Every structure is written in structure tokens, then in C-alpha cells.
Amino acid sequence: MLNFTILPPLSLYIHYPWCVQKCPYCDFNSHTSSCHTSQQRDQNYIHTLISDLEHELPSVWGRTVQSIFIGGGTPSLIQPKHLQQLLSAIHARIKVSPMAEITMEANPGTVDQVKFSEFRDVGINRLSIGIQSFNDQLLKKIGRIHNAQQARQAIERAKQSGFDNINLDLMYALPNQTLDDALSDIQQAINFDTSHLSHYQLTLEPNTLFAHQPPKLPNDDLSYDMQIKCQQLLTQAGFEHYEVSAYAQKNQQCRHNLNYWQFGDYLGIGAGAHGKISDAFQQTITRRWKEKHPLSYMGENIREEKQQQSSTNIENSSMIGGEQILSEQDIGFEFMLNSSRLINGFDSPLFFSHTGLPLTQIKPELNKAVELGLIQWHQNHIKPTQRGLQYLNELQELFL
Numbered sequence: 001m002l003n004f005t006i007l008p009p010l011s012l013y014i015h016y017p018w019c020v021q022k023c024p025y026c027d028f029n030s031h032t033s034s035c036h037t038s039q040q041r042d043q044n045y046i047h048t049l050i051s052d053l054e055h056e057l058p059s060v061w062g063r064t065v066q067s068i069f070i071g072g073g074t075p076s077l078i079q080p081k082h083l084q085q086l087l088s089a090i091h092a093r094i095k096v097s098p099m100a101e102i103t104m105e106a107n108p109g110t111v112d113q114v115k116f117s118e119f120r121d122v123g124i125n126r127l128s129i130g131i132q133s134f135n136d137q138l139l140k141k142i143g144r145i146h147n148a149q150q151a152r153q154a155i156e157r158a159k160q161s162g163f164d165n166i167n168l169d170l171m172y173a174l175p176n177q178t179l180d181d182a183l184s185d186i187q188q189a190i191n192f193d194t195s196h197l198s199h200y201q202l203t204l205e206p207n208t209l210f211a212h213q214p215p216k217l218p219n220d221d222l223s224y225d226m227q228i229k230c231q232q233l234l235t236q237a238g239f240e241h242y243e244v245s246a247y248a249q250k251n252q253q254c255r256h257n258l259n260y261w262q263f264g265d266y267l268g269i270g271a272g273a274h275g276k277i278s279d280a281f282q283q284t285i286t287r288r289w290k291e292k293h294p295l296s297y298m299g300e301n302i303r304e305e306k307q308q309q310s311s312t313n314i315e316n317s318s319m320i321g322g323e324q325i326l327s328e329q330d331i332g333f334e335f336m337l338n339s340s341r342l343i344n345g346f347d348s349p350l351f352f353s354h355t356g357l358p359l360t361q362i363k364p365e366l367n368k369a370v371e372l373g374l375i376q377w378h379q380n381h382i383k384p385t386q387r388g389l390q391y392l393n394e395l396q397e398l399f400l
Contacts, residue, residue: 001283002283002284002285002328002331002355002356002357003283003356003357004278004279004280004283004356005280005353006280006353007063007265007278007280008259008262008263008264008265008278008353008354009066009259009264009265010060010063010064010065010066010264010265010266010267011065011066011067011068011069011256011259011260011264011265011266011267012053012065012067012068012069012090012094012266012267012269013068013069013071013256013266013267013268013269013270013273013274013275014049014068014069014070014071014075014086014269014270014273015029015071015072015073015268015269015270015271015272015273015290016045016070016071016072016073016074016075016077016078016270017029017030017031017072017073017270017271017272017294018030018031018032018033018038018041018072018073018074018077018294019031019032019033019072019073019074019077019107020032020033020074020077020107020109020110020145021143021145022143022209023142023143023144024142024143024208024209024210024213025142025143025202025203025204025205025208025209025210026205026208027205027206027207027208028072028073029073029271029272029292030072030073030074031073031293031294033074033077038077039079042078042079042082043082044298045294045298046082046085046086046089048297048298048299048319049086049269049270050086050089050093051319052269052270052290052319053089053090053093053094053267053269054093055319055320056267056269056275056288057093057094059267059277059279059286060094060265060267060277063094063095064095064096064097065090065094065095065096065097065100065267066097066100066101066255066259067100067101067102067103067255067256067259068087068090068096068100068101068102068103068256069103069104069256069257070083070102070103070104070105070124071105072105073105074105074106074107074110075104075105075106076104076105076106076107076110076111076115076119077110080115080118080119080121080122083104083119083122083124084122084123087102087122087123101125101126101165101254101255101256102123102124102125102126103124103125103126103127103128103167103254103256104119104124104126104127104128105127105128105129105130106119106127106128106129106130106154106158107129107130107145107146108129108130108131108146108150108151108153108154109145109146109150109154111154111157111158112157113157113160113161116157116158116160116161116163117161117162119161120161120162120163125163125165126163126165126166126167126254127158127163127165127166127167128166128167128169128198129151129154129155129158129166129167129168129169130169131151131154131155131168131169131170131189132144132169132170132171133148133170133171133174133181133185134148134151134152134184134185134188134189135148135177135181135184135185136148138174138175138176138177138181139151141174141175141176141215142171142174142175142202143209155168155192155194156192159192164195165195165196165252166194166195166196167194167195167196167197167198167254168189168192168194168196168197168198169198169200170185170186170189170197170198170199170200171199171200171201171202172185172199172200172201172202172223172226172227172230173201173202173217173218173222173223173226174202174217174218175202175215175216175217176215176216176218177218177226179222179225179226179229182226182229182230183226183229183230183233186199186230186233186234187233190233190234190237190239195248195249195252196246196247196248196249196252196253196254197234197239197246197247197248198245198246198247199227199230199231199234199245199246199247200245201223201227202217204217234247238250240253241343242342242343242344243257243258243261243341243342243343244341244343244389244392260338261338261339261341261342262338262339262342262346262350262354263334263335263338263339263350263354263355264354265277265278268288268289268290269290270290270297271290271291271292271293271294271296271297271298272289272290272291272292272297272321273289273290274287274288274289274290275287275288275289276288278354278356283356284325284326285325285326285331285355285356286323286324286325286326287323287324287326288320288322288323288324289321289322289323290319290320290321291319291320291321292321296319297319298319299319328357328361331355331356331357331361332355332357332361332362332365332399333396333399333400335351335354335355335362336362336365336396336399337396337399340384340388340392340395340396341392342383342384343383343384343389344383345376345381345382345383345384346381346382346383347380347381347382348380348381348382349380362399365398365399366382368398369388369395369398372398373385373387373388374387374388374391374394374395374398375388375395
């Protein structure tokens, strides 16, 4: 039985499901945008998000949101006036910390300096810009709608608009990419002097165009060389490698993502969004997920004559996809699934405070991981070894 004495920190994730174009490697819940209907569609979607939040409120009464993350899709397609409406509604319904980190994902080519400034004015204080590469040929091969010049302009415009907390998303092991290409991307990103970099390896995810029509990717040895050499460049530039794919300047870690990796709580609103909430009264942890397709989430019929149906009435909407109360075994596995991604690991008391369970729940698996050289367990601190990070899937599977 769980025994929460305090509850983990609380975050809010908001999903915006539309993009200008679906990237061939993307397995996120994103849908091609129809520009001529976007204004009314976004207005309906904002109303539904607010209703969704209202439906979630009883599970978090009295708690304070420490961070907000607006992901997608391409949230930077949202008009600032709609974003202001959403954020105002959130502040009116739930307490948000005055120091909350409020992040929005942005894609080059969908924003200009005026729009960045307006996003800043309505309360966004952190941007995550999807650069992926500064190489025009590589950008074309992975289906991005922007070019390298637009990527550079987006970063400069964000900085000129007053953003001083900016993450750049980069990918490596792209089709026909060389080691020099990968290092050039990292060096160019470093030169912009932003606070955070995310560096992901391109993988062929199921149900994507690349999975059905695989491009020629660098082999495993070359991909590993790219990873190691890029890490070295980032370290030399003062970035701390604090999570498998995340690098930050001092004290600039993404607080929202850290909450995920430390098994904190989060509300998830929006099409396909997932949430995880601990309940000290019921002594449970519940996962809830929302209807994936935007039209179903908004309670709309695809037929044109019914597209004006109300999207704000939660009782008539099918936005809730489902929910599950986690078992003790699920909790132990999910905690390690997330925390094992942290380069510096965690202090053992975190397990009890964020799961309500004693560490003995996963002690046999931890001992096995230590025996295999995947975990280092010293006094009250547990962290993955270099081997554990290299074979992360094998480490995580021990806790299934």
C-alpha cells in the first residue's frame, strides 16, 4: 500500500496537435493544419482545453503548478491572442507559482520577431526551438519546412524579443550525415549562446513514413562517434550533460522535464495528452490520457454540417480516452524508467516521496543492476553507470 506523506511537485502539459506538415520521422500526435479554418478551429480548441482543465481540477485542489509546457505539433502556430486567453483561464482556475517555468515549442518559419514578442508579453518565459540541423540538405532529407537561414533568424529574433531561456533541439545520425556535419551543427548551436540544448539520435519509429520507407542512416559505430564527439564539444562549452539527451548551462536545466524524470505529477490537457496524479487521500497514483484525434477530443463530428457542435460541454465530449490506477509494480518500473535517464541519478529518499513506497519495492532489481554493472549505488545515492546509460533499455527492462 502507498503511503504518501507529501505529494510530488505538479506540472501542467498542454498539447497542440496541428503542424504545417507532418515530418516523416515524427510519431507524436500531430496533424496537418488546414490554414483557412485555423482561427475558428483554434478558438474551439482553446475552449475545449479550458473545459478539460476544469474537469481535472478536483484531482489537484489546493496544489500549485510549478511549470507549464505547451508542446505539439507546432504550438507557435497559435495566435498570441488565443494563447493569452488560455493562460489567463489557467491562472484563474489553478494556482501557478510566480516563478513557474512556462515553455512553448516553436518551429522556425512559423514565427517572426513581433510574434515572439507577443508570446513573451502573454507569459511565455522559455522557448524550445526545433532547429534539428543547420544544414539545408539534411533538413530537406528529414522533411523540415524551414531552412538553415530561417533557423538562425528564429534564434536571433527570439533573443531580440527578450527571451534569455532558450532550448535548441538538434538531431544527429540523419540520412547520409557525416561526423563533420554533426559537429558543425553542434558548434553552430553553441555559438548562439543559449541556455539549453537537446541532442537526439534520429530513430525509425513505428507508424512513421521513415519506418515504411527507411532512409540510409549512419551505422551504429558512426552514430556512437557522433554522440561522443558532440558531447565532448558541449562539455568544453560549459554545458552539463544532465539527462540522456539534455544539456544545460549552470542552473538552466528544464524544470518541467526534470519533474517528469523525477516521477513528479503532471496534468495533461489536449488531444492525446497524458497525465499522472498522486492522491494522498486515496493513496493512489492514476494515469489519465485524452482522446487522440483532435476532432474527437473536441467532441466534433467530422461531417461538415456538425462542425459547429459545442466543444465546451465536457459531459457531451469524448475527450477522456481512459485512465488507470497504477499497481505497485507499475509504479516501481515507471519511476526507474524515468529516473534512470538522469546522468547523476537520484537520492534514494526521492523514491519514497514520489511513489509512496519503500525502496525495498525495487531492491532486488537494483541489486541485479549493480551486479550487472548498470547501476552505481553508494550510500543513499543511485545513478546509472556509463555502461547503464549505453545499455539503457536493458537497465530499464530489469524493473518490468
